Amino acid sequence: MSQDLNEKKLEEKQESLLDFESWEKKDLINYIKKHIDIKTTTSNVNKTTNKSKGKREFDFTKCCYRYIALKIAYFGWNYQGFAAQAEECNVSTIEGHLFDALKKLKLIQDRKSCHYSLCGRTDKGVSAFSQIVGLYVRSTLQNDPSKGIYTFEELKDLKKKNIKIENDSMEIINENEDDNNKNNINSNIEPFNESLIKSTEQEMDYVNMLNRILPADIRILAWSPIKPSFNARYGCSYRKYHYFFSGQDLDIELMQKACKKLEGHHDFRNFCKIDPTKPNKFQRTIYSCSIFKASDISEITKSSENKGTSNSSSIVENYHPFDIYVFEIKGMAFLWHQVRCCMAILFLIGKHKENIEIIDKLLNVDDEKDIGKPIYDLAPEIPLVLVDTGYPKNTFYWINDKNVTSNNNPQNCINYIKNMSILLEIWQNEAIKLSLISKLLIDQWHFQNHLNTDNNNTINKIDAQNFNSILKFIQSHNLDGWYNSKRIQKVTLKNGNTLTNTSNYTPLLKRKKCSTFNEKFERKKQKK
Structure with a gap:
């Protein structure tokens, strides 16, 4: 160590004695590059070493887990549907945001390992106020199967046992999907025992944790412990x-x-x-x-x-x-x-x-x-x-706030108040827009009815009958309405002017037909 130190000092001394003024430009550049590269490389190695020492991978095998259902509400207007898409698609979906939040909080390792199920997908733009998903998440409680808390190894064994139950239920549903769910695997469910309900008071505040990360138009309303045989899709009645x-x-x-x-x-x-x-x-x-x-x-x-x-x-x-x-x-x-x-x-x-x-x-x-x-x-x-x-009775025991399982007083539920506050803010913003549009509708009616008169700048009390009459006329001949588009032959106004569209309405049964299922299926087979 002392020898290296002495060599370094000697090198620095030699450098101080160098006559840089006598060097050519090319030699100076090469000298500077050589010394900068050495220092930069050494600095990067030290940073990488420090980072790798400080960061430690989260070990999911040492955690305990419980099977829960989440009750989710969302406005679908800003999303490309519920179902998550491949990463390369780069589209925003409700499920995509949900899994991003779950993984960020280390509640799950990945989608495959959490035994995920959902009630049903919604398409682009469609909303839901009662979407249900089921999945295994990390628990803060100690291992206790009687309370639905399992170790990583117990969970692997439990999933293997449940594969047969889930597959059997899928066969039943596919044979007769609309038989009022008589063969549902959840049709006879015993009530939750008191010890399990009590244990949820010490559990993580899943609702608050997820809502802190999720967008404002996607809300977790509550969570519930569920039985290992639960399936959000096939258990829905x-x-x-x-x-x-x-x-x-x-x-x-x-x-x-x-x-x-x-x-x-x-x-x-x-x-x-x-x-x-x-x-x-x-x-x-x-x-x-x-x-x-x-x-x-x-x-x-x-x-x-x-x-x-x-x-x-x-x-x-x-x-x-x-x-x-x-x-x-x-x-x-x-x-x-x-x-x-x-x-x-x-x-x-x-x-x-x-x-x-x-x-x-x-x-x-x-x-x-x-x-x-x-x-x-x-x-x-x-x-x-x-x-x-x-879902069948006793499927859920909903919890929307930590330590509030027995008292349903809304004023004691912080997560409920937070959700209502966010929804109220969304409502206020949209209601104000609606008021502005309503104001313009009234002003436009008044302006037209008092065009070039002394009253055109004064908004008097609106004539409700006259106002409703003109709105009814406009709506009954709405040329831009999606179900009227290009199907109105002729509209005659009171002054004799006409709005004409060249196409008549074609009755449904006289229209061109889509391909049948068998035709589409055969085309699909040929492409393969």
């Missing part, structure tokens, strides 16, 4: 969707009667997007369908003497241009784009473009009668939301 839409001069009562024809067990191949990679099974059972007026949050918060929110049994009142309605459909499972296809046909019926019997004709199909689905526009995705998912 029903799914309920809401589709929100404006009255827009639609015949709501006729649409109500028409939607009832969708109830029951039918072949829905004319009400979905055909996927040639999936089995040729289009039979589904719809438990209930209804259309009712949506309740505005301002109505709900009014005083008790004015309360009376609408529900599925509500009688539809007379048309009002700003009324928002809800199409509610409930079933165990749905085909790809099934709800949006149903809504598209109901819109055509509501506009008196099609008779109510069109639903019977479209449902009267099987493999032999299949001539292909008529081509029609799909209803937009933004108004669609998965509002509820059903």
Whole structure:
């Protein structure tokens, strides 16, 4: 050591005696490069060594785990659907954000090892308020199988045992997917024992941890311990969707009667997007369908003497241009784009473009009668939301706040208050935009009605009857409406002017047909 030190000092002394002024430029550059490279290399080696010493890989084998369900709500408007895509796709999805958060918190090692299952995927732009996923996550508690806490090795053995249970359940569901879930593996579930419920009070605050990392429009509402045999998809007994839409001069009562024809067990191949990679099974059972007026949050918060929110049994009142309605459909499972296809046909019926019997004709199909689905526009995705998912009793014991399992007082639930605060902020921002648009609608009406008069700068009390009348006229001849586009022949205004479109509306059954499932399947086979 002392010898190296002496050699270094001697080298430095020799360098100090060098006559750099007499050196040529080329020699000086080479000398500087040589010494800089040596110092840089030494510095990088020291940094790398220090980094590798300080950073230690997280050892998942030393942790304990528990099987939990997460109840998730999200607005799908800003995402390319729920399902995560390959990394090279570089698209934003709800599931992608969820797994990023889980891995960042070291709650899971990866998707493959956490025994992940989900209730159902939603498409691009579609929202959900009751999405359920099941997975094994890291626990802060000590190993205790009676409370559902397992070591890494126990978990591996448990997963092997559950593979058969899950595969058996998949076979049952595939044979008769709509049989009201009678053969469900979760159909007889015992209540949670008190010791397990008590142990959750010492568990990690999964809700708060995940919500701190997730975007504001993706919220974890609660978590629950679940049994090892749980599967979020095959354990679900029903799914309920809401589709929100404006009255827009639609015949709501006729649409109500028409939607009832969708109830029951039918072949829905004319009400979905055909996927040639999936089995040729289009039979589904719809438990209930209804259309009712949506309740505005301002109505709900009014005083008790004015309360009376609408529900599925509500009688539809007379048309009002700003009324928002809800199409509610409930079933165990749905085909790809099934709800949006149903809504598209109901819109055509509501506009008196099609008779109510069109639903019977479209449902009267099987493999032999299949001539292909008529081509029609799909209803937009933004108004669609998965509002509820059903599971057998005692499947869950929901926890939305740490140490708050017995007292459901909202004022004691910090995570509940945080979620409500974020949602309220989103609502306020959108409500303000809505108020601005409403103001412009009123101002535009007033400006047109008082054009070049002394009252054109003064907003008087609006004539509701006149205002509603003009809005009804505009909406009934909406040239930009998705279900009217390029199908209006002629609209005559009061002053005699006309708005003309060259194309007539073509009835559904006279339109060109999509390829049948068998045709698509054969083409797929030939490509392989």
